[in-house]
Amino acid sequence: MAPRTVTKSLEFEMTDVVSDLETLVGYNMKRAYVAIQKDFRAALGEGGLSPRTFSALSLVVAHPNISQSDLARMLGIERSGLVAIIDDLEARKFLSRTLVPGDRRVQALVPTKAGIAAYGATLVTVQAHEDRLLADLSTSEKDTLMQLLMKIRLTDRES
Amino acid sequence: MAPRTVTKSLEFEMTDVVSDLETLVGYNMKRAYVAIQKDFRAALGEGGLSPRTFSALSLVVAHPNISQSDLARMLGIERSGLVAIIDDLEARKFLSRTLVPGDRRVQALVPTKAGIAAYGATLVTVQAHEDRLLADLSTSEKDTLMQLLMKIRLTDRES
DNA sequence: TATTGTTATACTCTATAACTATA
DNA sequence: TATAGTTATAGAGTATAACAATA
Numbered sequence: 513m514a515p516r517t518v519t520k521s522l523e524f525e526m527t528d529v530v531s532d533l534e535t536l537v538g539y540n541m542k543r544a545y546v547a548i549q550k551d552f553r554a555a556l557g558e559g560g561l562s563p564r565t566f567s568a569l570s571l572v573v574a575h576p577n578i579s580q581s582d583l584a585r586m587l588g589i590e591r592s593g594l595v596a597i598i599d600d601l602e603a604r605k606f607l608s609r610t611l612v613p614g615d616r617r618v619q620a621l622v623p624t625k626a627g628i629a630a631y632g633a634t635l636v637t638v639q640a641h642e643d644r645l646l647a648d649l650s651t652s653e654k655d656t657l658m659q660l661l662m663k664i665r666l667t668d669r670e671s
Numbered sequence: 672m673a674p675r676t677v678t679k680s681l682e683f684e685m686t687d688v689v690s691d692l693e694t695l696v697g698y699n700m701k702r703a704y705v706a707i708q709k710d711f712r713a714a715l716g717e718g719g720l721s722p723r724t725f726s727a728l729s730l731v732v733a734h735p736n737i738s739q740s741d742l743a744r745m746l747g748i749e750r751s752g753l754v755a756i757i758d759d760l761e762a763r764k765f766l767s768r769t770l771v772p773g774d775r776r777v778q779a780l781v782p783t784k785a786g787i788a789a790y791g792a793t794l795v796t797v798q799a800h801e802d803r804l805l806a807d808l809s810t811s812e813k814d815t816l817m818q819l820l821m822k823i824r825l826t827d828r829e830s
Numbered sequence: 831t832a833t834t835g836t837t838a839t840a841c842t843c844t845a846t847a848a849c850t851a852t853a
Numbered sequence: 854t855a856t857a858g859t860t861a862t863a864g865a866g867t868a869t870a871a872c873a874a875t876a
Contacts, residue, residue, distance in 0.1 A: 530733060530734065531729045531730050531732070531733035532729055532733070532794055533729050533730065536798075536801060537801050537805060537813070537816065537817060537820070538707045538708070538711055538801065539722075539726060540817055540821055541700070541704050541707055541820055542704060542708075542722070543747065543827070544820040544823040545700050546747065547826055547827035548696065548697045549701075551826070552697055563698075563701070564866075567692055567698060570691055571689060571690050571692065573690070574689055574690035574691070575690070579835090580834075580836095581833075581834060581835080586689060588702065589867070589868090590867075591835070591836085592837080592838095592867090592868075592869080593868075594835095595835075595837085596866095615833095615834085615875080615876070616875060616876085617833065617834040617835070617875050617876065618833095618834060618835085618875095619834080638695065639695075642695060642696050642697060645823065646696060646823065648822050648826075649819060649822060653815075653819055654696070656812075656815055656819070657696065657816070657819045658694075658699055660808060660812055660815070660816045661696070661700055661702070662699055663808060664707065664804065664805065664808075665703045665706055667710070667804055667807075668702070668705065668706035668709065668710075721842085721843095723843080738857070739857070739858065739859095740856080740857060740858080748843090748844070749845060749846085750857075750858070751845075751846080751847095751860080751861095752843075752845075754858075754859060755843095774852080774856095774857085775851080775853085775857095776851070776853065776857040776858070777852095777856095777857060778857080
């Protein structure tokens with residue numbers, strides 16, 4: 513058995529540079545994703561919006577009257593999975609399901625004033641969380657990261 | 672309601688540049704992570720190792736005789752969550768739980784010859800999947816991405 | 831026939847708490 | 854008291870399949 517170190521920083525060195533995993537984008541992406549997600553939840557606190565619920569609210573505010581089917585497509589999830597998210601936002605009175613004249617299958621998602629206000633405030637909190645978490649990255653590093661993540665994300669379309 | 676486009680590429684433009692979400696690292700990280708994970712599973716196929724099982728095997732091969740507690744620490748998950756992963760790898764005969772003389776609480780994880788061979792072959796497949804998925808990124812872009820992901824990942828330590 | 835929203839259901843990943851056997 | 858491995862359990866997040874209402 514390898515001896516375990518005592519201090520945080522030494523333990524860090526021991527447990528981190530450790531195998532081929534370190535050279536794989538997927539593994540590092542997962543660890544970084546988990547770190548951001550965890551910090552997001554901590555920043556928004558108990559009772560705050562989850563990342564996916566925040567994302568849905570963002571799109572409803574940007575696209576009032578969007579349908580659930582279109583929203584699910586934008587988020588890259590199934591229609592069925594969106595129901596609980598919209599239930600949550602409706603329970604918070606951040607949006608309402610509204611009947612659309614002309615097609616009675618659709619229920620347009622309309623953000624409330626409270627929803628728009630809550631979204632604005634939450635966005636500020638989220639941006640602060642990202643600024644804090646990414647403080648070690650320069651502005652140009654952040655730009656590069658975004659650009660590369662988008663490039664990878666787009667490959668998912670070609671399936 | 673916004674009119675829906677017909678072709679894939681037009682739909683793409685419509686559903687993608689859409690809100691503040693595009694400016695958030697967390698959202699883009701999630702989408703990129705999902706894309707990589709999906710491609711990883713497709714590359715390894717039905718019955719192939721899952722990303723987390725592959726990660727565990729990688730560390731066991733790199734650190735023969737590691738304990739489950741130390742492995743869980745390295746992977747950033749709980750001991751209890753590792754049990755099913757090790758059960759899976761043991762069922763595949765890729766490793767064995769071995770009693771350690773001197774401390775009968777510990778069961779050292781020892782990779783089998785088959786496990787080492789399977790790991791080597793799988794690593795090649797995984798690297799091919801990443802090369803394919805990241806073909807649009809230059810070598811220096813890939814290096815930058817890895818470096819930035821590691822920087823973000825490290826912030827998770829300070830909790 | 832196709833689409834929208836919905837429900838039922840299941841699977842993966844993860845965490846917390848409690849247990850046992852050791853130390 | 855503390856640690857290693859384990860079990861039970863629950864909670865996210867996601868997907869598939871089927872359904873009713875509507876087009």
